[in-house]
Amino acid sequence: MTNYIAYGTISGIIKIETQNVVFVMAKVFAITNQKGGVGKTSTTEGLGACLKAKGFRVLCIDLDPQGNLSFSVDAETDDFPTIYDVMRGSTKPLHAVQRTPSFDIIGANILLSAIELEFTQHDREFILKNAIDAARSRYDYILIDTPPALSILTVNAFVAADAIIIPMLADIFSLQGIAELYETIERVKERYNPSLKIEGILLNKYSSRSVLTREILATAELVAVQMNTKIFKKKIRTACAIAEAQAKQVPLLEYSKRSNIAKDYMIFADEIITGGEEDGE
Ligand SMILES: Nc1ncnc2c1ncn2[C@@H]1O[C@H](COP(=O)(O)OP(=O)(O)OP(=O)(O)O)[C@@H](O)[C@H]1O
Ligand SMILES: [Mg+2]
Incomplete structure (x- = not known):
């Protein structure tokens, strides 16, 4: 009987071979920062769309009750199962997937905010991980957009993820919140997911011409080293293309493929x- 052989990652994707059959398991990223408005959703959208444009199978999970x-991708959240239904166990994850031109998505609406009160069992940190396991063999990348809080939803994202991407603005308030995030x-x-890795810190709304931005970058680089990660x-x-595309509910790469932001996310x-x-920078 052959045991599973995990033979590293190709293109960041986890491949597992057993009895000469290769299974591709999605690499799961949580896009997170408890600070609001730093670009978690925009990064999930931009990265997800660009990975799909490069030929990968991408599922984005909206884990934010907002x-x-x-x-942004015009997903139905009133008359279609959402991540809330998946986490409650009333819908299988693949039944909650909606296809959009940007990527596949499991949506969210305000009902998700009830999770905190609804799930009180001792293993409530594992609800998302267990719920989406079945989807991992169908995708190359799963990206989880998290809410601006260090809540049980965010902890569920950290337990389900292989790695974390931290979008951050180059300002002093953003740096202040990082220590608290790192502690969580x-x-x-320590408790639930020993192999969790911080993939890196992504500076958003960045201007290399600003002196303050350059100073913050220098500090952020030191902070990243302490967190055993990188900028x-x-x-x-x-x-502005990103906000415009989101407001019009048009995919970013369709709205403006030539915008700086589309090029940057590519x-x-x-x-x-x-x-x-x-x-290739
Ligand atoms: N690089 C950028 N250039 C211009 N506008 C941006 C950029 N990144 C994000 N935005 C805009 O900034 C606002 C906040 O971005 P976004 O919603 O992605 O942040 P967030 O961290 O997900 O916020 P929240 O904490 O509320 O979930 C949005 O209006 C978005 O369109
Ligand atoms: Mg958001």
């Missing part, structure tokens, strides 16, 4: 695919 990601990640690693080489520039996607070893 439902911003669902809105470390606690989850991604690719930084995301400010560009290059960032390469950094994610290669693990930063041969990205």
Whole structure:
């Protein structure tokens, strides 16, 4: 009887071979920062769309009761099962998947905010991980957009994820919140998910011409070293195309493929695919 042989990662994707059959398991990223408005949803959307454009199978999970990601890609959240139904066990994850031009998505709406009160069992940190396990063999990448809080939803995302991407603005308040976030990640690693990795910190709304931004970058690099991670080489520039595409509910790459932000996320996607070893900035 052959045991599973996990033979590393190709394009960041986890491949498992058993009895000469290769299974591809999605690599799961949680996009997180408890600070609001730093670009978690935009990064999930931009990265997800670019990974799909590069030929990968991508599932995005909206784990934020605000439902911003669902809105951006015009997903149905009233008359279609959401991640709330999946986590409650009333719908299988693949039955909650909606196909959109950008990527597949499991949506969310405000009902998800009830999770905190509804799930009180001792293993409630594992609800999302157990719920989405069945979807891992269908995708190359699963991206989880998290709410702006260190709540049980965020902890569920950390337990379900292989790695964490932290979008951050280059300002002093963003740096202040990072220590608290790191503590939560470390606690989850210790108790529930020892192999969880911080993939990196992604600077958003970045302007290399600003002196303050350059100073913050220097500090953020030191902070990243302390967190045993890195600042991604690719930084995301400010560009109104993302907010416009979201408001019009048009896929970013359809709305403006030539915008700075679409180009930046394309290059960032390469950094994610290669693990930063041969990205092209
Ligand atoms: N690089 C960028 N350039 C211009 N606008 C941006 C950029 N990134 C994000 N935005 C805009 O900033 C706002 C906040 O972004 P987003 O919703 O992605 O942040 P968030 O961290 O998900 O917020 P929340 O904490 O509320 O979930 C949105 O209006 C978005 O369109
Ligand atoms: Mg958001």
